[in-house]
Amino acid sequence: SQQGEEDPQALSIQEGENATMNCSYKTSINNLQWYRQNSGRGLVHLILIRSNEREKHSGRLRVTLDTSKKSSSLLITASRAADTASYFCATDTHTDKLIFGTGTRLQVFP
């Protein structure tokens, strides 16, 4: 069964708008990570947030983590057409391996 579930499954926005995607998980974690996957390519690591952190920034990315609600959000500000991709959350659940969610497909229109 999937540990992480992203919401929404698909998101379409215009360039310049912000994109927010959410991830919920079931069990306690060491950390939570976000990855991007362009069509037909491998996944690229974006950002990692540890269980004792509440917010983290990297460029136009902002990640929040609420361990009491077992949820995380990824905000991409001022979206660009090049941000079009699928985004996955992945949780490290004290088991030496990452468990991935089912992903959010983001489409950014020029």
Added chain:
Amino acid sequence: NAGVTQTPKFQVLKTGQSMTLQCAQDMNHNSMYWYRQDPGMGLRLIYYSASEGTTDKGEVPNGYNVSRLNKREFSLRLESAAPSQTSVYFCASSVLQGGDGYTFGSGTRLTVV
């Protein structure tokens, strides 16, 4: 740096045939992983190797075997391919098992007919 290299990129097999997917990393990472990706299913872990000489089953190991040949290489073998194994396979590596970002290969698209 090449990162994580997977071969082949594409493969078509007939049911019952066998093949080995190769993966090599040049980042001196300790841990390596094999995932499969199916539409709407995200990535599911097949096998992983926390360190050279060790391998462990993931979520969907049936029908697969792995070999951690050395620190650099981690291969995935399908002994008798089935249509249900049609998927995109990704190899990944990390410095620390589960505790750091993974580096992924570009994938192998396998079709079993």
